[in-house]
Every structure is written in structure tokens, then in C-alpha cells.
Amino acid sequence: xxxxxxxxxxxxxxxxxxxxxxxxxxxxxxxxxxxxxxxxxxxxxxxxxxxxxxxxxxxxxxxxxxxxxxxxxxxxxxxxxxxxxxxxxxxxxxxxxxxxxxxxxxxxxxxxxxxxxxxxxxxxxxxxxxxxxxxxxxxxxxxxxxxxxxxxxxxxxxxxxxxxxxxxxxxxxxxxxxxxxxxxxxxxxxxxxxxxxxxxxxxxxxxxxxxxxxxxxxxxxxxxxxxxxxxxxxxxxxxxxxxx
Amino acid sequence: xxxxxxxxxxxxxxxxxxxxxxxxxxxxxxxxxxxxxxxxxxxxxxxxxxxxxxxxxxxxxxxxxxxxxxxxxxxxxxxxxxxxxxxxxxxxxxxxxxxxxxxxxxxxxxxxxxxxxxxxxxxxxxxxxxxxxxxxxxxxxxxxxxxxxxxxxxxxxxxxxxxxxxxxxxxxxxxxxxxxxxxxxxxxxxxxxxxxxxxxxxxxxxxxxxxxxxxxxxxxxxxxxxxxxxxxxxxxxxxxxxxxxxxxxxxxxxxxxxxxxxxxxxxxxxxxxxxxxxxxxxxxxxxxxxxxxxxxxxxxxxxxxxxxxxxxxxxxxxxxxxxxxxxxxxxxxxxxxxxxxxxxxxxxxxxxxxxxxxxxxxxxxxxxxxxxxxxxxxxxxxxxxxxxxxx
Numbered sequence: 001x002x003x004x005x006x007x008x009x010x011x012x013x014x015x016x017x018x019x020x021x022x023x024x025x026x027x028x029x030x031x032x033x034x035x036x037x038x039x040x041x042x043x044x045x046x047x048x049x050x051x052x053x054x055x056x057x058x059x060x061x062x063x064x065x066x067x068x069x070x071x072x073x074x075x076x077x078x079x080x081x082x083x084x085x086x087x088x089x090x091x092x093x094x095x096x097x098x099x100x101x102x103x104x105x106x107x108x109x110x111x112x113x114x115x116x117x118x119x120x121x122x123x124x125x126x127x128x129x130x131x132x133x134x135x136x137x138x139x140x141x142x143x144x145x146x147x148x149x150x151x152x153x154x155x156x157x158x159x160x161x162x163x164x165x166x167x168x169x170x171x172x173x174x175x176x177x178x179x180x181x182x183x184x185x186x187x188x189x190x191x192x193x194x195x196x197x198x199x200x201x202x203x204x205x206x207x208x209x210x211x212x213x214x215x216x217x218x219x220x221x222x223x224x225x226x227x228x229x230x231x232x233x234x235x236x237x238x239x240x241x242x243x244x
Numbered sequence: 245x246x247x248x249x250x251x252x253x254x255x256x257x258x259x260x261x262x263x264x265x266x267x268x269x270x271x272x273x274x275x276x277x278x279x280x281x282x283x284x285x286x287x288x289x290x291x292x293x294x295x296x297x298x299x300x301x302x303x304x305x306x307x308x309x310x311x312x313x314x315x316x317x318x319x320x321x322x323x324x325x326x327x328x329x330x331x332x333x334x335x336x337x338x339x340x341x342x343x344x345x346x347x348x349x350x351x352x353x354x355x356x357x358x359x360x361x362x363x364x365x366x367x368x369x370x371x372x373x374x375x376x377x378x379x380x381x382x383x384x385x386x387x388x389x390x391x392x393x394x395x396x397x398x399x400x401x402x403x404x405x406x407x408x409x410x411x412x413x414x415x416x417x418x419x420x421x422x423x424x425x426x427x428x429x430x431x432x433x434x435x436x437x438x439x440x441x442x443x444x445x446x447x448x449x450x451x452x453x454x455x456x457x458x459x460x461x462x463x464x465x466x467x468x469x470x471x472x473x474x475x476x477x478x479x480x481x482x483x484x485x486x487x488x489x490x491x492x493x494x495x496x497x498x499x500x501x502x503x504x505x506x507x508x509x510x511x512x513x514x515x516x517x518x519x520x521x522x523x524x525x526x527x528x529x530x531x532x533x534x535x536x537x538x539x540x541x542x543x544x545x546x547x548x549x550x551x552x553x554x555x556x557x558x559x560x561x562x563x564x565x566x567x568x569x570x571x572x573x574x575x576x577x578x579x580x581x582x583x584x585x586x587x588x589x590x591x592x593x594x595x596x597x598x599x600x601x602x603x604x605x606x607x608x609x610x611x612x613x614x615x616x617x618x619x620x621x622x623x624x625x626x627x628x629x630x631x632x633x634x635x
Contacts, residue, residue, distance in 0.1 A: 049464075070466045083458075
């Protein structure tokens with residue numbers, strides 16, 4: 001479970017995150033929805049301890065990220081916005097590197113990687129160097145790398161960016177499977193369909209603040225719109241929406 | 245420390261698969277210096293030796309006016325080329341290099357015991373020719389001294405009158421210290437090789453990693469950042485060290501390939517020399533690897549890092565240039581200055597003088613302190629938020 005309480009972060013005079021709070025529960029997919037520049041990535045970066053919040057608190061499975069960042073990182077599987085691979089290493093070596101950084105023994109890591117290869121259907125390219133991989137192959141490798149230590153909580157920043165329809169469908173199915181196994185899944189996106197297709201709960205962020213929160217159905221009712229996209233536009237305010 | 249070892253192993257594995265790194269760090273860096281050095285020395289020495297033994301071709305005008313002089317010159321190695329007209333013009337247009345002109349008045353002056361004139365016509369701005377003119381001048385002066393001595397003896401005077409001052413040069417240079425002069429570029433070459441050896445890896449592991457967007461995922465792993473940094477520094481240091489070791493080996497080989505005996509110098513680049521130099525270089529290798537990682541980590545892109553490191557690379561030239569152009573005496577405090585102390589120690593070893601324990605310890609300790617300070621700065625930089633975030 002991930003709990004975020006009243007996070008603040010500024011860059012110079014720009015208030016990137018200005019009081020964000022939400023809870024992402026186990027066995028649910030929580031969506032962080034907002035236009036570009038709303039503060040989603042910054043919120044997530046504070047969550048996975050890459051940045052320090054100016055104010056506020058992050059709790060992962062009850063552990064305070066400010067007090068024990070290493071334990072929080074161990075409890076998280078993170079697919080950041082930046083997801084570069086090492087192109088002179090094979091996909092297996094890329095994933096194995098992160099397994100070793102998590103302190104996994106080689107045998108345990110190999111077994112876990114084989115399981116991920118089966119789940120994510122990576123058999124075709126797992127032994128190849130990642131130079132020249134397609135977007136889909138790269139994303140699968142990056143996800144396997146993020147999940148190699150079998151974390152309870154999974155954070156994905158714009159996971160479907162740059163994927164084709166088929167790869168997007170496969171990814172959604174994968175995330176639904178994780179939810180079925182009781183994982184806590186938190187993803188950020190600016191795509192409405194993604195939220196509608198996946199999320200149990202939605203947190204809408206605009207200008208660094210949470211402007212609405214609830215199930216997709218609740219949000220539609222709250223805005224008095226039948227379509228989620230219209231509801232989204234109304235909730236974030238039109239000028240921020242035009243930037244999206 | 246497991247994190248450090250994991251990062252170190254991965255950086256090495258990745259770099260060993262990169263042909264650019266291998267060629268730069270393990271081939272061009274360590275071997276180019278010694279290779280150029282050997283080629284240069286062989287050509288220089290070979291030419292010097294040849295020149296002394298070779299015949300000296302000279303155009304002679306008016307040889308018939310001084311048959312005895314010509315006989316003496318021929319014995320000293322002069323080869324007579326046929327006379328030409330207008331020698332000055334010929335020399336100026338470089339058709340002819342060196343002309344000796346004996347005027348008609350030579351025989352008359354000679355008989356009367358007056359100074360008899362000979363003309364040397366050459367172009368002193370041409371280095372090649374200037375050296376040969378010098379040699380011809382030497383031959384003429386020799387002959388002149390010999391005749392003067394005979395004339396004094398014939399008049400019943402002591403030849404000692406001719407030389408009120410006797411200069412005796414007692415050069416205390418040993419064959420080894422002459423060798424040190426010759427190998428004086430070696431310390432600088434070794435330091436430069438250290439820079440080249442680790443440079444690419446330092447950039448690739450920091451600025452390169454950020455540019456390729458893999459730094460952020462890396463830092464999300466449960467490993468303290470200073471351990472990640474240490475792994476990268478050690479990987480870079482490993483390459484630096486291998487480069488230096490290869491370069492030293494190549495120089496040792498170069499010492500064996502050069503005709504040092506015939507040059508009257510001796511250089512001992514044996515196992516003992518290599519071992520002591522490596523021990524003295526290890527702290528410097530660490531310091532350089534840390535500085536490179538620090539500077540590269542500050543850069544926003546691979547290209548910017550390359551520019552910064554290019555400037556950093558100029559720093560070791562300062563002590564080298566000081567050592568080469570300012571003939572100051574070695575003093576103990578100099579061994580407390582990183583970069584300078586290593587070069588001094590290597591020069592001492594080359595001269596066949598031992599490096600004392602105090603000097604070695606001072607050099608190692610001060611360089612390690614500098615490395616620790618640099619690591620601390622790098623660690624703080626690496627901990628900053630801006631570093632992790634890909635642009």
C-alpha cells in the first residue's frame with residue numbers, strides 16, 4: 001500500500017507539486033491522471049525517493065520514505081519515465097544487473113528472470129543485446145527489470161508511452177494480472193482510455209494539486225458528464241486542458 | 245559494499261564490449277607514446293651515428309692552391325666535389341649545400357706565414373647544412389692548430405704559449421642520468437595515459453548514463469548512491485591502472501629496443517622499476533579516476549563531458565612543464581604535491597637514484613588524502629537531486 005500525504009515540491013518559483021495526497025490500496029490499480037506538466041512525474045519521483053519533498057510524507061507499506069529510503073525502494077518496483085537500457089548488455093544481463101543490485105543470489109535471480117520471460121513473452125529476445133530493440137521489447141525488458149525482485153507495490157510512469165495497440169493491450173492484461181494477485185499498482189497517465197480500461201480508482205492532478213478523486217464512475221457523476229474525457233476537461237479547468 | 249562490486253563488474257563488462265573503449269584505453273593510449281618515442285629516438289640516434297662516420301661531400305674551389313690542406317681534409321673524411329662557378333648563387337638557390345673556396349692568394353700568404361684565408365659558403369638557416377659546415381670548420385681548425393704548433397716548434401718556442409688556458413671538462417653525468425634526460429618524457433606520458441585510460445568509461449558511466457536515460461532507473465535500486473559512485477570510480481580506476489601498466493611495459497620494451505649502449509646511456513626499466521612506479525601511481529590513478537568521474541558527472545551531456553575532461557587533461561602538463569623548463573632542485577615538500585610527486589619519483593628512479601621511504605610515503609599519503617577529498621565532493625554532487633533527473 002502506498003500513502004502520500006500533503007506533498008510539496010518547488011523548482012525555483014514554480015510550485016510543481018502543491019499539496020498532493022492520495023492512497024493506493026493493495027489489489028487495486030490506481031491511476032494518476034493529469035495533463036502534461038501537472039506534477040505527476042514529480043510526485044512519483046518523491047514517492048520512489050529520487051527527490052526529497054519540501055514538505056509532506058510518503059509511506060510505503062507503512063514505512064516512511066524519509067526515514068528508511070532503502071527499505072522503501074526494496075518494497076517498490078518502479079518503471080520511471082526514463083527507461084534507458086544498457087545497449088551493450090543482453091536483455092537478461094540488464095535484468096540480472098538490477099537483481100544483483102537488489103542483493104539477489106544468481107540462482108534465485110535466474111529463476112525469477114525465467115518466470116518473467118514466460119509471463120512477458122520475452123523468449124525471443126532475452127539473450128540478445130538490447131541495441132536495436134523495438135519499443136515493445138524495450139518496455140518489456142524495463143518492466144522485467146523493475147519487477148525482478150518481486151515487489152509488492154508497483155509504480156509506473158506513463159507506461160504505455162510509445163506503444164502500439166497490441167503492446168498496449170498486452171501491458172494492460174499484465175497489469176490486471178498483477179492486480180488479481182493482490183499487488184498495489186500505481187500508474188500515471190494523461191490518456192483517458194487507459195484510466196477507463198484499467199483503473200479502480202483515479203486521482204486527477206492539475207497544477208500540482210489533486211482536483212478530484214474516486215472511481216471512474218464517481219468522477220463522471222461528479223462532473224455531470226457521461227464521457228470521462230469531458231469530465232476530465234471540466235475537472236482540471238479548460239486552460240490547463242488546452243495545454244495537454 | 246555489494247552494490248559497489250555489482251556496479252564495478254557491470255561497468256567493466258559493458259566497457260570491455262565496446263570497441264572504442266578497448267582501442268582508446270588499451271591500445272592507443274598506452275602504446276602510442278612508447279611507439280612514437282622509439283621511432284623518434286631510433287631515427288635521431290641512427291642519424292647522429294651515421295653522420296659522424298660518413299664522408300663529408302664538399303664542393304671545393306681552388307684546391308690546387310693548397311695541396312697539403314686538401315690532403316689533411318681528405319684524410320679527415322672530406323670528399324671533394326668538382327668546382328663550380330658562382331658558388332654564392334648556387335648555395336642561395338640550394339643547388340649546392342656547402343662550398344669551400346681557396347683563393348689564389350692562399351699560397352702566397354701561407355709561404356709568408358701570414359693568416360691565409362679560406363671561405364666557407366653555406367646557408368646557416370638550413371639545420372642539416374649548418375651541422376655539416378660545423379664539421380668542416382672543425383677539420384679546418386684542427387689543421388690550423390697542427391700547423392701553428394709546428395711553426396712554434398720550428399722557431400724553438402714552446403707550443404704551450406699557444407694555449408694559456410687549459411679547459412678540462414669533467415662531466416659528472418652517469419650513463420644512467422644521461423638516460424634519464426632521454427626518457428624525461430616518460431613521467432608525463434604515464435600520467436597522460438592514466439587520463440586517457442579512464443576517460444571514456446568515466447564519461448560513459450555518468451554523463452552517458454544520464455543521456456541514455458538509464459541513470460534514474462539505476463538510482464531507484466536499494467543501493468546507497470555513494471556505493472554506485474564508488475563502483476563507477478573503481479571501474480574507471482581499473483581501466484586507468486591497466487593502461488598505465490601496459491604503457492610501462494611498452495616503455496620497458498622500448499628501452500630494450502633502443503641502441504642505448506651506443507648512445508652512451510643506460511636505462512634500467514626492469515621489473516623493480518616497473519613495480520615501484522606502479523606502487524607510486526596507484527593513489528594517483530584513484531585520484532584521477534575520481535576527478536574524471538566528478539567532472540563528467542557535472543556535465544549535462546556526453547559531448548560536454550568530453551570538453552570538460554579535455555581541459556582537465558591539461559592539468560598534468562603544468563608540473564611536467566615546470567620540471568622541464570625550470571631547473572629547480574628536488575625538495576621534500578614537492579613530494580607532498582599530487583601529480584608533481586609522482587613525476588619526481590619516476591624521474592629519480594630513471595636517474596638510478598633510489599626513492600626514499602619518506603618520499604614514497606609522503607607522495608602516497610598526500611595523494612590519497614586528495615583522492616578522499618575529491619571523493620567526498622563527488623559524493624555530495626552525486627547525492628543531489630538534479631543529477632538523477634534526466635533532462
